[in-house]
Every structure is written in C-alpha cells, then in structure tokens.
Amino acid sequence: MDRNWWTRFGLVVLVAVGSLWFLTPTYYSMFVLDRADRNDVSKLEKVLPAWSAPAKYRLSLGLDLQGGIHLVLRVDTKTALGKRAQRLAQQMISYIDGKKLGKLTETTNTETYEVTLTAQDPATMDAIEKELVTTFKDFSKVSRNAGVLVMKLDSAQVDYMMSEAVDQAMLVVRKRIDKWGVAEVDVRKLGTDSIQISLPGEKDPERAKELIGTTAQLEFRIVEEHGDLFKDLYTNTPPDPNAGITLVTSRQDSEGNEPSPPYLSGTDKNKLLAYVDGKGGEGKQVMLHCVEASVGKSCIKYSTYLVQATGLSGENLTGADARKDQQTNDIVVDYQFNAQGGKLSEELTGKNVNRQMGIVLDDNLISAPVIREKIGNNGRITLGKGRSDERLKEAQMLSLALKSGALPAPVSIGETRLVGASLGDELIKKGTTAALVGLLLVVIFMAIYYKVSGLVADVALILNGLLILAGLALFKATLTLPGIAGFVLTLGIAVDANVLINERVREEIAGGKSARNAVDAGYDRAFWTIFDAHVTTLIAGFILQQTGTGPVQGFATTLIIGIIASLFTSIVVTRVLTTYLVHGRNSESVSV
Amino acid sequence: MQIIKGKTNIDFIGKRRIAILLSTAVNIAILVGIAGFGFNWGVDFAGGTLVEVKFSGVVTAEQVREGAVKGGLHEPQVQSIGSAEDSTFMLRMGGVTQLTAESEQAAEKAIRGLPGIDITAFNKDLDNGLITFRTKGEVKVDDIKAAVVSSGTGVANVALLPGSSAESGFQYQVTSAGMSDKVKDALAKGVPDHTFEVRRTDYVGPQVGEQLRNKGLAALLLAMLSILIYVAFRFDLKFGPGALVASVHDVIMVAGYYLVSRREFNLTSIAVLLTILGYSINDTIVIYDRIREEMVKYKGKPLPEIINIAINDTLSRTILTSGVTALSLIGLLIFGVGEIFDFAAAMLWGIVVGTYSSVYIASPLTIWLDEREAHKQGGSAGAMKPKTA
Numbered sequence: 001m002d003r004n005w006w007t008r009f010g011l012v013v014l015v016a017v018g019s020l021w022f023l024t025p026t027y028y029s030m031f032v033l034d035r036a037d038r039n040d041v042s043k044l045e046k047v048l049p050a051w052s053a054p055a056k057y058r059l060s061l062g063l064d065l066q067g068g069i070h071l072v073l074r075v076d077t078k079t080a081l082g083k084r085a086q087r088l089a090q091q092m093i094s095y096i097d098g099k100k101l102g103k104l105t106e107t108t109n110t111e112t113y114e115v116t117l118t119a120q121d122p123a124t125m126d127a128i129e130k131e132l133v134t135t136f137k138d139f140s141k142v143s144r145n146a147g148v149l150v151m152k153l154d155s156a157q158v159d160y161m162m163s164e165a166v167d168q169a170m171l172v173v174r175k176r177i178d179k180w181g182v183a184e185v186d187v188r189k190l191g192t193d194s195i196q197i198s199l200p201g202e203k204d205p206e207r208a209k210e211l212i213g214t215t216a217q218l219e220f221r222i223v224e225e226h227g228d229l230f231k232d233l234y235t236n237t238p239p240d241p242n243a244g245i246t247l248v249t250s251r252q253d254s255e256g257n258e259p260s261p262p263y264l265s266g267t268d269k270n271k272l273l274a275y276v277d278g279k280g281g282e283g284k285q286v287m288l289h290c291v292e293a294s295v296g297k298s299c300i301k302y303s304t305y306l307v308q309a310t311g312l313s314g315e316n317l318t319g320a321d322a323r324k325d326q327q328t329n330d331i332v333v334d335y336q337f338n339a340q341g342g343k344l345s346e347e348l349t350g351k352n353v354n355r356q357m358g359i360v361l362d363d364n365l366i367s368a369p370v371i372r373e374k375i376g377n378n379g380r381i382t383l384g385k386g387r388s389d390e391r392l393k394e395a396q397m398l399s400l401a402l403k404s405g406a407l408p409a410p411v412s413i414g415e416t417r418l419v420g421a422s423l424g425d426e427l428i429k430k431g432t433t434a435a436l437v438g439l440l441l442v443v444i445f446m447a448i449y450y451k452v453s454g455l456v457a458d459v460a461l462i463l464n465g466l467l468i469l470a471g472l473a474l475f476k477a478t479l480t481l482p483g484i485a486g487f488v489l490t491l492g493i494a495v496d497a498n499v500l501i502n503e504r505v506r507e508e509i510a511g512g513k514s515a516r517n518a519v520d521a522g523y524d525r526a527f528w529t530i531f532d533a534h535v536t537t538l539i540a541g542f543i544l545q546q547t548g549t550g551p552v553q554g555f556a557t558t559l560i561i562g563i564i565a566s567l568f569t570s571i572v573v574t575r576v577l578t579t580y581l582v583h584g585r586n587s588e589s590v591s592v
Numbered sequence: 593m594q595i596i597k598g599k600t601n602i603d604f605i606g607k608r609r610i611a612i613l614l615s616t617a618v619n620i621a622i623l624v625g626i627a628g629f630g631f632n633w634g635v636d637f638a639g640g641t642l643v644e645v646k647f648s649g650v651v652t653a654e655q656v657r658e659g660a661v662k663g664g665l666h667e668p669q670v671q672s673i674g675s676a677e678d679s680t681f682m683l684r685m686g687g688v689t690q691l692t693a694e695s696e697q698a699a700e701k702a703i704r705g706l707p708g709i710d711i712t713a714f715n716k717d718l719d720n721g722l723i724t725f726r727t728k729g730e731v732k733v734d735d736i737k738a739a740v741v742s743s744g745t746g747v748a749n750v751a752l753l754p755g756s757s758a759e760s761g762f763q764y765q766v767t768s769a770g771m772s773d774k775v776k777d778a779l780a781k782g783v784p785d786h787t788f789e790v791r792r793t794d795y796v797g798p799q800v801g802e803q804l805r806n807k808g809l810a811a812l813l814l815a816m817l818s819i820l821i822y823v824a825f826r827f828d829l830k831f832g833p834g835a836l837v838a839s840v841h842d843v844i845m846v847a848g849y850y851l852v853s854r855r856e857f858n859l860t861s862i863a864v865l866l867t868i869l870g871y872s873i874n875d876t877i878v879i880y881d882r883i884r885e886e887m888v889k890y891k892g893k894p895l896p897e898i899i900n901i902a903i904n905d906t907l908s909r910t911i912l913t914s915g916v917t918a919l920s921l922i923g924l925l926i927f928g929v930g931e932i933f934d935f936a937a938a939m940l941w942g943i944v945v946g947t948y949s950s951v952y953i954a955s956p957l958t959i960w961l962d963e964r965e966a967h968k969q970g971g972s973a974g975a976m977k978p979k980t981a
Contacts, residue, residue, distance in 0.1 A: 072800060074797070074799070074800065194800075205770065205772065205793060205795070412797065413795075413797065414796070414797040414799065414800035415794075415795065415796045415797065415800050416770070416793065416794070416795040417792075417793070417794045417795070418772075418790075418792060418793040418794075419791070419792050420789065420790060420791040420792060422789065422791065423644070423791040423792055427932075430927040430928065430932070431927075431928075431932070433923065433927050434923035434924045434926070434927040434928055434932070435923060435924075436923070437922065437923030437926065437927070438919070438920035438921065438922060438923035438924065439920070439923075441919045441920065441922060441923070442916055442919055442920050445916060445919060446916075449912075481931070481932065482860060482863055482935075485863070485867075485924065485932070485935050485936075486867075488920050488921065488923070488924060489867055489871075489917075489939075491920045492871075492913070492916065492917030492920050492921075493871075493874065493917075495913065495916045495917065495920070496874065496878075496913040496916075496917070499909055499912045499913050499916065500878065500909060500913075503906075503908060503909045503912070507905075525885075528881065529877070529878050529881040529882075532826055532877045532881060533873075533874040533877045533878060535822065536819050536822055536823070536870065536873045536874065536877055537870040537871075537873070537874055539815065539818045539819055539822055540815040540818075540819065540866055540869055540870040540873075541870070543811055543814050543815040543818060544811055544815065544863070544866055547807055547810060547811035547814065552808065552811070552859055552860075552862060552863050552866075555863045555867075559867075559870075
C-alpha cells in the first residue's frame with residue numbers, strides 16, 4: 001500500500017469518526033433525554049459526555065415530526081410605506097415653516113410614494129425647493145411647475161424602509177412571543193415581506209394568533225432614584241440562592257461618572273420580576289432593563305430600575321425615525337405624537353426636566369434619556385456622536401421599539417400549520433421505518449448482486465447515511481418528513497454511482513483486463529459520469545434551497561448534503577476499500 | 593449475478609418515431625387535461641383550511657361529511673386517509689377564517705340590526721377575516737360580538753380602533769375566529785357518537801397560496817434552465833435540448849399522475865417534480881456520457897448507431913439503478929400514509945417515465961438535431977464533435 005492510499009484511508013476514517021462524533025448530541029437528545037426535554041439545551045449539556053460534540057450541533061426534528069405550530073405572517077409593507085411617505089411630507093411642511101421659507105400643503109400618493117407640495121405663494125418655491133432637495137435626501141425631485149413641486153421617495157429608500165417595516169414587525173412579534181415563554185421559538189424573515197414563526201410543541205393555533213395580534217404596551221415613565229432600595233431588599237430578604245440574583249455595586253467608572261446606586265442583576269426574567277414585585281414602594285414600580293442579549297435572540301441578563309407606576313402611553317405615538325443630524329453630527333431619534341399625546345407629553349415632561357424618561361416596552365425598560373426641556377408633539381432623543389455605525393444601529397433599534405407599540409404596518413396571518421404531537425410521533429416512526437426498510441433492501445440486493453464489491457458499496461451506503469445525518473447536525477438543520485424522502489432519494493443516487501462503477505469494472509474484466517487494471521480503469525471511466533450526474537442534481541437542489549419554502553427547503557437541504565456525501569463515499573470510500581482488496585492483497589481476481 | 597447476460601443489441605433508435613409520437617400524444621392529452629380540469633390544488637396553493645382528524649371507533653367518510661354539514665359547515669371536502677380502521681379524515685374548507693362570502697352577509701345584517709347603531713362606513717376583508725365599520729354613536733363591544741356570533745361567525749376579537757371620538761364617529765374592527773375552530777365545533781355537534789383528535793390543521797391565506805405556487809413553479813423552471821446550461825456546457829449544445837425535452841416530458845408525465853389520480857397537488861408535489869427532474873437528468877447524463885465516449889471510440893460511425901451501442905451498453909446499469917431506486921421507495925410505499933404515500937407513488941411513476949425518456953426521448957432528439965444541422969450544412973450526419981471530459 002502506498003502513502004497515497006494511507007492518506008486517503010486516513011481521511012475516510014477521519015470522516016467516519018468525525019460524523020459519529022457530530023451525531024453524539026443528536027443521539028443523546030433523541031434517546032437519552034425524555035421526550036419533553038428534547039429541545040432543552042441545558043438539560044442536554046448535563047447528560048452529554050465531556051468528549052462529545054457541542055450540544056448546539058444537533059439534529060432537531062422539524063415541526064411536522066415533533067408537533068407544533070408553524071406560522072407565516074405577512075407584513076403589509078406598502079401600507080406602512082405609504083403612511084411613512086405621508087409623515088415625511090408633513091415633516092417637510094413643518095421644516096419649511098420652521099425656517100420661515102413659506103407655507104406649503106401636501107398630497108401624498110401612498111402607492112407611488114410621490115409627494116406633491118404646493119406653495120401658498122409660488123414665488124417662495126425656488127428657495128423651498130433648494131432647501132428641501134438638500135435636506136430631505138431620501139427624496140428626489142420628479143417635477144417642478146411654478147409653485148408645485150413633486151418629490152418621490154428614492155427606490156433605495158423604499159427598499160430599505162420596506163425591510164425595516166418587516167424588521168420592526170419581527171421585533172414586535174418576538175417580544176410578544178417571549179412573553180409567552182415557549183422554549184425554542186424560531187422567528188425569521190421569509191422573503192421580503194413575511195415572517196416565519198415556529199413554535200415547537202404548541203398546539204393551539206388560535207391562541208398563537210391572538211397573542212401575536214395583541215399590541216405591545218409602550219409607555220413613557222419617569223425614572224426614580226432608587227438609592228439603597230435594592231441593597232436593603234437584598235440584605236433584609238435575600239433571594240433564593242438558586243434564582244441567580246446578585247446585587248451589583250458599581251464603582252466610579254473610567255470616564256469619571258459618579259457610581260450608580262446598587263442594583264440587582266439576574267438571568268431569569270421571571271424569577272427576578274417575582275422577587276422585586278411590589279417592592280418599589282408607593283406609586284413606583286421596579287422594571288427590568290436588558291443588559292445583555294444573545295445575538296439576534298432573546299435577552300439573557302437583566303438589571304433592575306425604579307420607575308413611576310404611571311406614565312404616558314405610547315399609543316399616541318405616530319412615528320419615529322433614527323437619523324444623523326446634519327448640523328451637529330449627533331445620532332438622534334425623532335418621534336412624533338398626535339395632538340392628544342403631545343398635550344400629555346408636555347404635561348409630563350414639563351414637570352420633570354433634567355430627570356430620566358424611561359421608555360418601557362411591556363415589562364422592559366429599553367432606554368432612559370434625560371429630559372432637557374418640555375417636549376410637545378415632536379420629541380428628539382439624542383444619542384450623541386460616538387462610533388456612528390454602532391450608534392446608528394442603536395438609534396434604529398430605539399426607533400423600532402418606539403414604533404412597535406403603534407405597529408404601523410398591518411400584519412396578517414398568511415399561513416398556519418399545526419401538527420399534533422401524536423401524528424408527529426407516528427410519522428417519525430413510519431418515516432424512519434420506511435427509510436430503514438429501503439436501506440436494508442438495497443443493502444441486501446447489492447451484496448447478492450455484486451458480492452464483495454456489493455459489500456464495499458454497502459459500507460459506502462451506510463457511511464453515506466451517517467454523513468447525511470452528521471451534515472444535517474453540523475448545519476443545525478431540522479429533520480422533516482420531506483427531508484426523510486430526500487434521504488431516500490440520495491440513497492438511490494449513491495447506489496447508482498456504485499452500480500456505474502461496478503458495471504464498468506465488469507465490462508473491463510470482460511474486455512480481458514487484469515483485476516487491478518479493471519478496477520483502476522472502471523473507477524477512472526465512471527468518475528466523470530458520476531460527477532456530471534451529481535452536479536446536475538446538485539444544481540436542482542440548490543435552486544430548490546434558494547427558492548423553496550418550508551417543506552421544499554427541508555427536502556433540498558437533505559438532497560444537497562446527500563449528494564455531496566454520495567460523491568465522497570462512491571468515489572473516495574469505495575475506491576480505498578477496493579484498492580485494498582485488489583492491490584493490497586495482491587489479488588488476481590475481483591469479486592464483482 | 594447478472595440481469596442481462598452478455599451484450600444486447602436492441603434497436604432502440606429504430607423505434608424512436610413511435611416513441612416520440614406516443615409520448616407527444618400523451619403529453620398533449622395531459623396538458624389539455626390540466627387546462628380543462630385543473631389539478632386538485634391543495635391548500636398550499638389554493639388557500640383555505642385543512643383539518644385532519646382521527647376518530648375513536650370506526651367512522652366512514654360519508655358520516656363525517658354529513659355530520660360536518662349538519663354541524664354548520666358549508667360544502668366541506670372530506671377525504672379519508674389510510675385504511676378504514678384508521679378513521680382518519682382530512683376536511684378541507686375554502687375559507688381561512690369563519691368570515692366567508694355567505695357568513696359575512698349574515699354578520700353584516702346582524703351588526704346593522706343592533707339597536708341604536710348608525711353606520712356611516714362598512715368595510716370587509718374576507719382574506720383576513722376582518723369587518724371594519726364606523727358608527728355615529730358608541731356601541732358596546734360585547735354587543736357587537738354577541739350579534740356576530742349569533743349570526744354564525746365565530747369572533748376572536750372586537751376592538752374600538754384608536755382615533756374614535758364623538759365628533760368623527762366610532763370605528764370598530766371585528767376579527768373573526770379561524771375556520772379550524774368552526775370545523776371542530778361542527779364535527780363535535782354533527783358526529784356526537786365519536787370523540788376525535790385534531791392531528792393537523794393547515795391554513796393558508798389566498799395570497800400566500802398564490803405566492804407559494806408561483807415560487808414553486810418558478811423554481812421548477814429555473815432548475816430546468818440551469819440544468820440545460822450545464823449539460824450544454826459539459827457536452828455539446830445539441831445534447832442540451834434533448835435533456836431538456838426529456839425532463840419536460842417527465843415532469844408533464846408526473847403531473848399527469850396528479851391529474852388522473854386527483855391526489856392533492858401541493859408543495860410536496862413540487863418537490864416530487866423536482867426530484868424526478870433530477871433523476872431523469874441523472875439517467876440521461878449517464879447515457880450521454882457513454883455516447884460521448886463511444887463517439888471517440890467509433891469515430892466515423894453514424895450517430896444513430898453510436899447511440900444504439902451506448903444505450904445497449906448501459907442497459908443493465910439503467911435497469912439496475914431504476915430497480916434499486918424503486919426498491920428504496922418500497923419502504924415509503926408500505927409505511928407511508930397520506931402525503932408520504934403520494935410522494936412514493938408519484939416518484940415510482942416518475943422513475944419509470946424517467947428511464948423511458950432517457951432511452952427513447954433524449955437520445956433520439958440529439959440525432960434529429962444532428963441530422964438537421966448536417967442537412968443545413970450539406971454535410972453528412974454524425975459530424976458532431978465530442979467534447980472530451
């Protein structure tokens with residue numbers, strides 16, 4: 001055996017052991033954990049042996065196999081954008097009014113996002129146009145006719161705002177679902193205007209729809225000094241040691257800011273809330289602020305704040321936009337109230353100048369800017385200069401949150417799919433039995449038909465199956481029913497590759513070649529056929545993966561992984577084994 | 593062990609005219625059938641609500657249908673799944689919410705009939721199951737809810753919309769409950785002797801359905817086109833159309849399965865069509881590959897003869913692969929019910945036509961293209977230059 005063979009043999013062993021290793025978390029979650037704990041990562045981590053692959057690399061079951069609800073929400077981005085264009089038009093009017101350049105009226109076409117501005121005095125329009133074109137860069141001029149100026153929202157802005165509307169709806173939906181406490185929710189964007197939500201284990205679609213349909217509660221509440229409140233609470237009635245609640249006392253920070261009074265910190269929102277419930281004192285309430293969130297996911301660490309028990313409701317907010325102030329270079333969030341909200345805001349902010357105004361979404365304090373002066377209909381939160389990219393992102397999050405109470409883009413439920421747990425159990429049992437029976441039939445047939453070479457092909461087939469499962473686990477994919485079907489199909493393709501090779505070898509032997517030469521020639525000549533056949537199927541797989549939704553995508557993922565695995569097993573694995581059988585043992589014949 | 597002993601010499605190419613004629617006729621018949629009768633579109637594409645229930649004890653589809661109608665459902669489609677002892681049924685309703693064209697009229701009448709109501713604007717959105725109306729005076733939310741429910745439409749929520757005031761009038765929005773609830777109620781009322789378990793509900797809005805269908809078909813077309821490009825690039829331009837026509841042929845044939853069997857055409861069906869597409873191309877490529885090889889080996893031989901040799905040489909492989917893939921589907925066929933069974937059955941049919949088309953459609957078409965080109969150039973047929981792999 002030459003070195004080349006050993007290298008390839010080593011690779012095959014490595015891949016085989018590697019795929020088994022990647023399947024350990026899957027094995028433990030399916031067969032060691034209780035059925036109810038299957039999605040619980042922390043429980044899985046406890047039972048996993050130290051040598052195992054990380055718990056996150058595991059194959060989870062799709063909703064169709066474990067039961068649960070799949071929801072697709074459609075966000076009416078067009079309506080949202082129409083409203084937004086209208087609001088921007090009104091901002092133009094008040095901006096021009098503020099600069100004392102003239103009086104304008106607007107009509108907004110909410111479908112083309114075209115704003116027609118008419119000046120009271122046509123003579124003022126030249127100056128107005130110049131000002132608007134330089135200030136409102138999201139718009140470009142369409143036409144100008146004496147005192148009538150038509151401006152249109154740029155298409156890049158339209159795309160951006162549309163995707164923002166979906167992001168905003170996603171934020172709201174996530175917050176609402178978080179409140180529900182479902183273990184492993186998956187919320188993701190689907191296409192350009194839809195949100196897909198997976199709720200494993202849930203069984204009441206009506207309740208899900210109702211919950212998602214309710215509006216989030218946004219409020220403005222004045223932040224109170226909490227002094228030693230939390231310190232006293234912590235020392236007098238210590239929390240349950242298992243609740244993970246700690247008291248944080250800060251020192252003067254590096255920028256020389258005064259130390260903030262001690263506060264509580266915890267990782268479990270409900271435990272922390274239960275501990276501080278009713279401890280705020282008369283007219284006050286303890287609120288949580290998220291200080292650390294896992295990337296793109298829910299909050300994982302909270303700290304406590306004290307706010308007034310009553311405040312100003314966010315339902316009167318009509319809009320909020322994050323932007324960079326062109327003059328001061330500050331990153332700011334501008335927000336607008338309707339007439340009623342403006343009046344209330346004036347009242348609240350008027351008596352609380354220089355105090356912090358907490359922006360509260362449901363139970364969370366999202367931000368607490370200091371009130372500099374009385375705020376009426378139009379407010380501005382200044383986030384400062386800082387690293388502008390990060391600040392801008394922060395500002396966008398804040399403006400999203402401000403708007404989330406209002407939910408300007410109407411959301412409708414496009415799709416609901418519920419699979420009962422019992423059906424899921426039945427399907428997974430039948431699906432795996434079906435796949436195993438298929439595999440077994442093929443394995444037996446190959447061994448009978450091609451004898452030793454058939455057994456070699458069988459080893460490759462089984463490794464192929466392992467590789468597919470490990471690949472799915474590696475990509476943290478879910479196994480769905482169409483996925484099982486895709487699995488069966490790739491088995492067929494993998495078998496085909498082996499049939500091609502073995503038929504070639506037989507032909508070469510019939511043509512009078514020696515065993516060794518026949519094997520080498522057979523593999524070489526079958527290679528391009530196998531390659532072409534796999535690549536064409538792979539192309540179909542990728543297109544499905546990109547354009548398909550739901551079940552089709554699950555099928556495509558398995559198909560893609562399966563094709564790549566099949567290419568490896570049929571070309572590399574079987575050849576290593578056959579080479580050993582023929583060259584290694586210096587065999588004069590090949591059993592095919 | 594060998595399926596085919598020694599070399600075969602069957603004249604496949606000689607039969608190509610009959611094969612092409614027959615296939616074309618069947619394909620046209622299927623296309624006409626689709627245009628005339630259409631598929632039995634599943635809720636994935638048509639929109640609507642699908643509820644799968646399993647009864648305790650033995651219940652027939654007829655009993656379920658009658659019970660559902662008695663319970664207040666309008667034209668439910670009932671289909672049984674699995675064997676009779678399973679007592680499992682799929683009920684399909686056109687609407688996604690309880691607010692349908694018929695029930696909306698009753699609901700509107702009920703709302704307008706409320707005491708002291710003076711409606712200035714009335715809007716309905718059947719897609720989302722919403723009724724929005726404006727009235728001059730204030731009405732109790734609970735009264736509205738009671739009125740709509742008594743008219744036969746379940747209500748999820750009634751809300752007074754912001755911006756309502758004594759001057760501008762009060763605007764209310766009624767959100768109707770989902771259709772699946774109504775199905776459950778109707779079955780509980782209409783089939784009182786048996787309890788049942790809801791195993792699955794699917795609900796797809798009409799716009800989403802249309803979107804899903806368009807996307808699915810677009811994926812199919814895109815996949816075909818990409819494969820054509822790959823084949824043209826790897827082999828010869830003249831091979832491309834043959835592969836494409838053969839795969840279109842197979843896709844139409846499998847579509848024919850859905851047309852004739854009246855099984856639901858849904859997202860899984862698109863997956864089946866795509867799989868068949870991949871499979872058929874795979875089959876075609878293997879034969880093309882052999883043709884390419886033998887064109888080098890038997891330089892100067894006429895193309896039809898070369899193709900015949902190639903098909904004969906790969907015959908045992910073709911039969912074996914199709915047979916083994918079919919074998920791997922047997923498990924799905926035995927253990928699968930509902931969607932899985934449909935998947936396996938359509939796949940099996942697809943394998944048969946896929947194998948047939950790569951022998952009788954894809955390769956002969958290449959001959960035809962070659963002859964045409966030769967005729968145009970005035971040269972002899974078989975002048976095609978192979979690209980070597």
